Amino acid sequence: MKCIVDFLNVGFGQATVIRIIDNDRCFCLVVDAGDVNPNANPRRCSLRNYIQEHAIEKIDVLLLTHFHRDHIGGVLPIIGKVPIGQIILHVPLPEHILMSGLNDHSTPMLASLSLYKQIINQAKELDIPLNLIEQPYTIHEQGVEFNLLMPSDSRLQQLKNELDRLDLEQLDQQQERLQWIDLILNETALAVLIRYNESSVVLLTSDVALDFWELYTSQIKDVHIVQAPHHGDARHMSGPWLRNLSPKYVIVSADDEGTYQLPHPEINNLIREHTEAEIYYTEGPDTTHRIIRMDVNDWEVKLIK
Template sequence: MQNIFKYILGFSGNKRPIKLATLLLIISILALGIIGCTDLSELDVVGEPVEEEVDQIEGTLRVHYIDVGQGDSIYIELPNGEIALIDGGPKSSEEALLNYLDEQGVEKIDYLVATHPHEDHIGGLVGVIKNYEIGKIYMPNVVHTTKTFENLLLAIQDKGYKITKAMAEDTIIDEAGLSLYILAPEIDADWEDLNNYSIVLKLNYKNNSFLFTGDAERESEEIMLTKGYDLRAHVLKVGHHGSTTSTMDEFLDKVDPQYAIISCGVDNKYGHPHKEIVAKLQERNIKIYRTDLDGNIVVKSDGENISFNE
């Protein structure tokens, strides 16, 4: 176990921006080189700089909220041809998850996100890592002393993959008309409850947007509100399976979704989704979809229009 924790503490983080002083020094050196080697009178300046036009991505975005029982797993077919997977549900649903991915013809997962170390989110990821090629793996900077978590780290290590620490304001995808970025957790997060380390993601495709909240609870929601992030989304994956620990009124009002997805198991022992959460969604005329009632939920977007289970 000790070696595994050493492995996770060796997370590879995203490259940070160059410091201003360093940038100025580089510019100064380059400027001296130009002045020393070139007659300034020979430099040609013709007209105004022309901005290169970048064509927006075209195609269909499909977001699959997979029925993994009491847990989360979201498979995303991006319009640029890449694949993302957010969580893998519990170990008990691993076979069902792998069968679903096989049915979709998955061979490689470009972006794998383990929102936080609880078993109902990472249990099925061990099989995913063993059976598919993985591009980048994102996890929060927190460890958990469970066999499930250890097995996940071993699977990652055995395949020679590295883990990228997920931090608020980091960008995963930034293309014309398509973006995927992280809203939580903060780099200095220090929570008692692992749920609040959940990676929160926002996906934008042209004029449509999706918010994925993992099990982020009120404390994490409050931080995102304080930071002033753009939380607006057409489709909200309701936090913590519809528990009253999440989806505070202020947060929900800021997101202002048209649709809400709740991932939970049939007759689960936690009573998810809690009736208070269902009521506040209904009061706002938000259309609710639930994996315990609706099974697999597939949302399709062309960047302008959203449709379900087509």
């Protein structure tokens, strides 16, 4: 049995594909899907391209950590093109948004909301099961555990309340509410801890903030690979957090164009001060790879062009 974890260079965004291969059987779990069009740079690898190049016949689980566009935009080019066993999400949209004609891409937040609505409605039309989780959730597959870590109930409820109150008929008067939803989406994202043979293999941190980990500090230690939160945002990391995780490798999922002033340049020193980890960027000024790969059987990180 092989378990391969691939971090795709989707530019400014995140998309991670985990494949468990046992003889002729392949289980595929995808965490986030990158932005709408990451292929402007030939070094990048969209989820659609990855599926084609690796002859993926089915995505068993598609997990969306939150609905910012740079995490969900890559769903649209694949939905209906490749079978999807289930889509896991934890933030429902209220009926007045799902039934609306919202298709507004004038701001990043409205684009994200429009895309999320479209994905949910398309999944329903295609009879793709939507698994709305409300508490930490674990997927077991051939000895590999995928532990889905939930944000605090109170923050998640605040997000749901603001979505309920969003008046689509008066969007020009809703800018403050939209900005608040934009900010709290990161704080209410899911994280994923992958375990194999009783070892913590990979921690996918999405865009979560430091206080997210207060619920899980005692449970998560000594992780082989850690994804730097929020595209290498130094405000989302700390010395104690890094020392507790003690990673061997840190993966920074970001572009080399400084989108939103990320990744922060000081993260390299922060990581090196508190760990002995090697640092890899999905995209940097001098990188040529399209994928960062780890095979959990040999613990090696490889750069795939």
